[in-house]
Amino acid sequence: MLTVHHLEKSQSERIVWLCExxxxxxxxxxxxxxxxxxxxPADYKALHWSGTAPVITDGKVTLAESGAIIEYIVRRHGDGRLTVPPHSPxxxxxxFWFHFVNGSLMPSLMMLAAEGGLAAFIGQRAxxxxxxxxxxxxxxTWLAGNTFTVADIMIGYPLTTRRQFYLPFDLSPYPGVGAYLQRMGDRPAYRWAMDKGDPGMPLLLA
Known part of the structure; x- marks a missing residue:
């Protein structure tokens, strides 16, 4: 049985959403x-040597890292759904957007709460x-055109839940992002996932 080990208010919400x-x-x-x-908590950190969320277990497999887990689940359990084939325009x-999230966007957003010259430089990048x-x-409509994909699942967390950990971050200069988050919040699977993983948590969709 595939088990999603979900740490509250963490990147593991992506995996719950993906399964939904x-x-x-x-x-x-x-x-x-x-x-x-x-x-x-200690029992979560003990799941994988990285000590970070997300983590899944699937039989004898224990896997960490959002991107790796998403690829694993989509290929092993999802018949390749929510991806884009290489021949697609x-x-x-x-x-790009799938890898941009954890490679560039999240690190730069996290630096908004830091101080110093390097932080200011990276904040500009954010x-x-x-x-x-x-x-x-x-x-x-979505990151890969008109089709919702796992790239959209990847980017949801830093634009929503993760903002609870940043300095106040105003999305009003980015109306396209705001409209995108409304579309994201309208997806039934997103609502089901958030209700299951973090019941009662306000959803920062604006």
Missing amino acids: ELDIPYALKRYQREPVGKAA EYADYL HRSMAALDAHLADH
């Missing part, structure tokens, strides 16, 4: 953060990234 979008059987095990410092966009994302979404 694919409508595949899975078990959900929820973990609360430590009350002081908000770190993952949207394939390059799909690859705003450039958001401006580029907003421009892309001005004429695309």
